[in-house]
Amino acid sequence: MYELKQVGPQSYYINSPAKIGIYRQSENEVYLIDSGNDKEAAKKVLKIAGQNGWRIKGIINTHSNADHIGGNQYIQKQTGCPIFASGIEGVFTRHPILEPSFLFGGYPFKELRSKFLLAKESEVSDCSSPGFPSELELISLPGHFFDMVGVRTPDNTVFLADCVSSPSVLEKYGVTFIYDVAQYLATLDYIGTIDAAVFVPSHADATTDIRPLAALNRAKVHEIAHAIEEICADPQTTESIIQAIFRAYRLTMTAEQYVLVGSTIRSYLSWMKDSGKLDLVIGEDSLRWQTNPTKI
Secondary structure (H helix, E strand, O other): OOOEEOOOOOEEEEOOOOEEEEEEOOEEEEEEEOOOOOOHHHHHHHHHHHHOEEEEEEEOOOOOOHHHHHOHHHHHHHHHEEEEEOHHHHHHHHHOOHHHHHOOOOOOOHHOOOOOOOOOOOOOOEOOOOOOOOOEEEEEEOOOOOOOOEEEEOOOEEEEEEEEEHHHHHHHHHHOOOOOOOOEEEEEEOOOOOOOOEEEEEEEOOOOOOOHHHHHHHHHHHHHHHHHHHHHOEEEEHHHHHHHHHHHHHOOOHHHHHHHHHHHHHHHHHHHHOOOOEEOOOOOEEEEEEEEEEEE
């Protein structure tokens, strides 16, 4: 873990729970693509940079999940480097309490205010700001989170952030986090059209062909949607659907897993309602979801 891997003449990644990309702009200056999940990860990044004689010139955050921005504050304090993020991701990075609040749907209780979901605050500029390395191409990859982006370096390496998960992650967790299911599926279609020398997903092996992995993730989305349709053959509350999904995928209930899976299932319900696959049944002071038999 935390080994440095070179994938292009100017592109590297640090093999960590959420891969940290490195773009070497010059012999001694680099940009990080994400910063790891916490202060300890940041220390390892700084050590690797020092061993290679690199000065960290800036950090580009693909999105604002805590495991991608958790090292921001420490690295910024140690180096004074700027941090860049796009759109809503910049707001969440400046105000990280928004992530657990959004996931829980209210003020998060203590167990949700841990480094797993709550990063340290950092100073962030928009990617359109002066100082952003213009030779890098940002690729819009919405779906997993609000304004997530990928990054293409000049040597045609594409860092894909969290738009795909590895087969082992899909097997272990079953339900991976998605904010907007429709946009996520569109992103999976889109990345299959991208040309690159190598793709580096944050939670899967680097590859020269991303299409099989995109297809696997797409199939998992439709599998989960089909499971929800079966669960909702009779009207079900949101909580009963979440409970049934935990049982179906043999997930371990923790506070963190509850909000991540729960938020994702609510996103599925919205997508399936908007596409006509589910109906709302409102009455007796409850909101329930039921499969629309004409859309099966």
